Amino acid sequence: MEMRAKEDIEMGEDITPPLLPLSFSLHDSFLSSHCSSCFSPLSIPSPSLPPQAHPPLYCSAACSSAHSPIVSSSAESLLPASSPHPSNLRTALRFLLTLPSPSPCPHLHRFNNGLLTNYHKLSTSPEFAPEIRQGAIAMAAARKLRNGDSALDQSDGVLLEEAVLSLVLTNAVEVQDEAGRSLGIAVYDPNFSWINHSCSPNACYRFSVSPPNATSFGEDSCSSLRIVPNISEEDSGVCSCSDYMKGTIGYEYGPKVIVRSIKRIKKEEEVCVSYTDLLQPKAMRQSDLWLKYQFTCSCRRCAMSPSTYVDHALEEILASNLNSSSSRFDLDHYRDEANKKLSDYVDETITEF
Numbered sequence: 001m002e003m004r005a006k007e008d009i010e011m012g013e014d015i016t017p018p019l020l021p022l023s024f025s026l027h028d029s030f031l032s033s034h035c036s037s038c039f040s041p042l043s044i045p046s047p048s049l050p051p052q053a054h055p056p057l058y059c060s061a062a063c064s065s066a067h068s069p070i071v072s073s074s075a076e077s078l079l080p081a082s083s084p085h086p087s088n089l090r091t092a093l094r095f096l097l098t099l100p101s102p103s104p105c106p107h108l109h110r111f112n113n114g115l116l117t118n119y120h121k122l123s124t125s126p127e128f129a130p131e132i133r134q135g136a137i138a139m140a141a142a143r144k145l146r147n148g149d150s151a152l153d154q155s156d157g158v159l160l161e162e163a164v165l166s167l168v169l170t171n172a173v174e175v176q177d178e179a180g181r182s183l184g185i186a187v188y189d190p191n192f193s194w195i196n197h198s199c200s201p202n203a204c205y206r207f208s209v210s211p212p213n214a215t216s217f218g219e220d221s222c223s224s225l226r227i228v229p230n231i232s233e234e235d236s237g238v239c240s241c242s243d244y245m246k247g248t249i250g251y252e253y254g255p256k257v258i259v260r261s262i263k264r265i266k267k268e269e270e271v272c273v274s275y276t277d278l279l280q281p282k283a284m285r286q287s288d289l290w291l292k293y294q295f296t297c298s299c300r301r302c303a304m305s306p307s308t309y310v311d312h313a314l315e316e317i318l319a320s321n322l323n324s325s326s327s328r329f330d331l332d333h334y335r336d337e338a339n340k341k342l343s344d345y346v347d348e349t350i351t352e353f
């Protein structure tokens, strides 16, 4: 799946409204200093405790009443203290609570909310499968204990927990504050999660971390959704993100994400963001994407050598110049095109060498 522009979009425009997460969790190191619900900094941080002993802290009564029932129902306090990547497990356990009632179905064919595209790939990957299996067992054991049942035994299936953990590993993004610190992770609905990666992206995203009823700087709640899903034939039974998410409950609070264009985007052009640090050389970008997501990027920038890419960009500028007769020559257009190619070129050369 991928997302495309609904209309022509200029550079530097918000192309989604602020989107609320489906599930999220602070990283352990921020549990004592940030609100577990909206991720805003606490005015009086508490002393650091071991994460399992750390009750979630909130900036306001509204955040507390919205979020603490989720924490207690999710069974996360019963996870083993030694769990690796506890924010992934907490996010996955909280996500389970958003699934359609009466109860999350144990059969995966009924649990298709459009965010499970990597399930097979991750659950059979030698790098990911053991971590997913171990995490799923810890989640299932915690859920069983919460229900007052005895410890997990071999006959207990953990398929649902494995699927939700794969979903988190595929779709969660690091939520960063203005200083660039990773406060935690969040999973958003397909309007955000279906945006693919490119090493020469035409969009980026930022977070709005603010207490309820406060609008943080740069957040424009009037902006509309200017992207739509492009669904391949094999997924064509479903025609919109909202169909995929039917019944899934989103949260009312949490860090919001906003997608913004960083280039001009034509109607129907695919919208891509970067999943990795673009200031790394190609080999490091590729290895980072493989380790985190198990895919090899084949975007235009990765497919070409740096010098071919630059030649190609310059040829494109020249061709567009030659195609315009001198009387129709539009200097502004030429300047815009040249600037766009130049910024791709600078991206490319700074990072490749």
Ligand SMILES: C[S@@+](CC[C@H](N)C(=O)[O-])C[C@H]1O[C@@H](n2cnc3c(N)ncnc32)[C@H](O)[C@@H]1O
Pocket (backbone or CB within 6 Å): 001, 002, 114, 115, 117, 118, 170, 171, 193, 194, 195, 196, 197, 198, 293, 294, 295, 296, 297, 298, 299
């Ligand atoms: C957050 S999802 C993006 C939406 C995804 N296309 C889908 O159908 O759900 C992330 C996954 O999409 C795939 N993906 C994203 N960008 C890609 C790219 N440039 N090349 C190949 N696969 C990509 C990878 O499988 C990745 O793990």
